[in-house]
Structure formats: structure tokens, C-alpha cells
Amino acid sequence: MALTFFDYEIPLLKALVQLDGSAKAKDVFPVVEDIMSARLKNHPEEYGHYKKQKEIIWKNKTRWAREYLKRKEQLDGSVVGVWTITDSGKERLRIFDTTKADPDEGKAAIEGIDAAIAETEAEPEKVFNELDKIQDSGDVLNFRGIVFEPINEQGVILVFTTIAYELGFRIEAIRSRFPDGQFIRKNNKGTFSKCFAEFEFKSSNYRLHKHPIKGCDLVICWEHDWKECPIEVLELKGLIPKLKRQEKELEFERNGR
Incomplete structure (x- = not known):
């Protein structure tokens, strides 16, 4: 490295x-x-x-x-x-x-x-x-107790941990060395397998940090700006609005009953 x-x-x-x-x-x-x-x-x-x-x-x-x-x-x-x-x-x-x-x-x-x-x-x-x-907080997020959008890698980790379970992840470890996260991930067949992930604010930071391609299954980021990334990328910025809409729909259904 x-x-x-x-x-x-x-x-x-x-x-x-x-x-x-x-x-x-x-x-x-x-x-x-x-x-x-x-x-x-x-x-x-x-x-x-x-x-x-x-x-x-x-x-x-x-x-x-x-x-x-x-x-x-x-x-x-x-x-x-x-x-x-x-x-x-x-x-x-x-x-x-x-x-x-x-x-x-x-x-x-x-x-x-x-x-x-x-x-x-x-x-x-x-x-x-x-x-x-530089401002020490992002734009308003207002999602599950998190007021502002993340502005760094630590913020990405915070947001991810609030939605990991419903995305099919079970967190085993989050650490400071590469790769950042060790998970068990549920696939489309309903079975679980090991998954090693690296957290980045932007996906392109993975390249800037000169991380190896091997040893990482997933890049978890807030913004996906590296379209040629050879590793699977999970962008949270585009995912959170969908989850917020789903929560509002469920709340509407409950109140309507």
C-alpha cells in the first residue's frame, strides 16, 4: 500500500x-x-x-x-x-x-x-x-435521527449503519485499516456470504487512496462519481430518498387503517 x-x-x-x-x-x-x-x-x-x-x-x-x-x-x-x-x-x-x-x-x-x-x-x-x-455539516438530511448529510467517510459509516439491516447486511466489524468493513450479506437467493467493503465519501476516493482491487467486494459511498469503478458500488445519496418515501408510504397506510 x-x-x-x-x-x-x-x-x-x-x-x-x-x-x-x-x-x-x-x-x-x-x-x-x-x-x-x-x-x-x-x-x-x-x-x-x-x-x-x-x-x-x-x-x-x-x-x-x-x-x-x-x-x-x-x-x-x-x-x-x-x-x-x-x-x-x-x-x-x-x-x-x-x-x-x-x-x-x-x-x-x-x-x-x-x-x-x-x-x-x-x-x-x-x-x-x-x-x-469549510462548513462542518452537509445539507439537511432529516433521516432516522441524522440531521445533516455526511461530509466525510465517518458520516457515510453513520448513515450506512442505520440502514444496513434492511439492505441485507449483518455487521461483523468496522475498523480503521483496509478494508473498513466486514459483513455478512444476504443475496437474492436468501443465503448469506462474507462481504468486505471500503467506505468512502466519494467512490473516486478509492482510487485516490490507491487501495488494491483485490480484497474488497464493495465500495460504500455517499456520492458515486467513478463510473468505471471495477468494484460494486453502493451509493447512499440516491438510496436514502427512496427509503424516506417508503417510510412515508408505510406511515400513510398505518394512519389510513
């Missing part, structure tokens, strides 16, 4: 600790590269360049990791050109070193942060500032 800028967060924090907590970017990069050396050997593409950017890919992702860490107050960027780890960043490292589990795992998905943003031309700081301005 391809590396994302999230994979550079812990190495960047470790690099700053090795550099006594604070350093300029030019001094940080070599240490990050050394810490990431084993993984970079398996990902030679990290030494290439995005079409829209001049900087080498792994350095670009390190800059995005730095900006995201600033957003989470694990790095202090108050001094221009100097990267400094905070107490919060040190605490994350302490937990990681003790448990071998990243306490921030899954946090980006909850916040609606897509790793693909690192492939844009814009500067990381500008992109994160724009994200802060």
Missing part, C-alpha cells in the same frame, strides 16, 4: 527529538529519511515527483505531516523556518513507544482529512486554513 503523509508523522516527531526538540527544515529532512529508510527502500516511488510539484515526494509529504502536526498542536510553528516538537507531540511518541500503537490512528478519517490533498499544487498551510473554513 502506498505511503501517505500520515506515515511521516511519527518519524518527523522522532527526528525532532533526536535534534533536541527543534531544528530547521534542512536539518530535519536527513533525519526523517534515515528513520524512514527501511520503508523507503520498499517504496522507490517516494523519490519521484508529483507532476504538479517540484519537490521530491517524501519531502513534500514530510511538509504536509508537519502542517497536520501543527494543526493538532504536536508541533509549534510560531518561529518561521523552525520546526519544534511540543509536549503533546512528545506524549504521542511516549504512548507509541510504550504500546507500539499510534494514539492518533483513525483521527484523520474522523476529521475528514484526505491523504490525497498532498498531491495538490497548493501549500499545506493554505490548504489546512481553507479546510478550517
Whole structure:
């Protein structure tokens, strides 16, 4: 699986600790590269360049990791050109070193942060500032206690869980690693079989995230914008209005009796 800028967060924090907590970017990069050396050997593409950017890919992702860490107050960027780890960043490292589990795992998905943003031309700081301005809720949905439409992957999961049973799904697990969901799914013959699914806000995000085709039976999304998707897609945005109409019809029948 391809590396994302999230994979550079812990190495960047470790690099700053090795550099006594604070350093300029030019001094940080070599240490990050050394810490990431084993993984970079398996990902030679990290030494290439995005079409829209001049900087080498792994350095670009390190800059995005730095900006995201600033957003989470694990790095202090108050001094221009100097990267400094905070107490919060040190605490994350302490937990990681003790448990071998990243306490921030899954946090980006909850916040609606897509790793693909690192492939844009814009500067990381500008992109994160724009994200802060984006509305934190979608249009009105008003369906089974959910007031607004989803705006990220976590919202898609929430909507799906409210309708999974009537769609023939039995949820066994929803997790942060690929594939997101493990279900038992009822087919047209009335029998059940295993089903592995990946949740995405838009179906095209599956491609952006560079997920493999094998190992996933279904993409569950809010908007289906990848018509050539080689995997079955379940679009919730078009399905919810139908379910709402069915509920109104049933309510009308009950009141009419």
C-alpha cells in the first residue's frame, strides 16, 4: 500500500527529538529519511515527483505531516523556518513507544482529512486554513435521527449503519485499516456470504487512496462519481430518498387503517 503523509508523522516527531526538540527544515529532512529508510527502500516511488510539484515526494509529504502536526498542536510553528516538537507531540511518541500503537490512528478519517490533498499544487498551510473554513455539516438530511448529510467517510459509516439491516447486511466489524468493513450479506437467493467493503465519501476516493482491487467486494459511498469503478458500488445519496418515501408510504397506510 502506498505511503501517505500520515506515515511521516511519527518519524518527523522522532527526528525532532533526536535534534533536541527543534531544528530547521534542512536539518530535519536527513533525519526523517534515515528513520524512514527501511520503508523507503520498499517504496522507490517516494523519490519521484508529483507532476504538479517540484519537490521530491517524501519531502513534500514530510511538509504536509508537519502542517497536520501543527494543526493538532504536536508541533509549534510560531518561529518561521523552525520546526519544534511540543509536549503533546512528545506524549504521542511516549504512548507509541510504550504500546507500539499510534494514539492518533483513525483521527484523520474522523476529521475528514484526505491523504490525497498532498498531491495538490497548493501549500499545506493554505490548504489546512481553507479546510478550517469549510462548513462542518452537509445539507439537511432529516433521516432516522441524522440531521445533516455526511461530509466525510465517518458520516457515510453513520448513515450506512442505520440502514444496513434492511439492505441485507449483518455487521461483523468496522475498523480503521483496509478494508473498513466486514459483513455478512444476504443475496437474492436468501443465503448469506462474507462481504468486505471500503467506505468512502466519494467512490473516486478509492482510487485516490490507491487501495488494491483485490480484497474488497464493495465500495460504500455517499456520492458515486467513478463510473468505471471495477468494484460494486453502493451509493447512499440516491438510496436514502427512496427509503424516506417508503417510510412515508408505510406511515400513510398505518394512519389510513
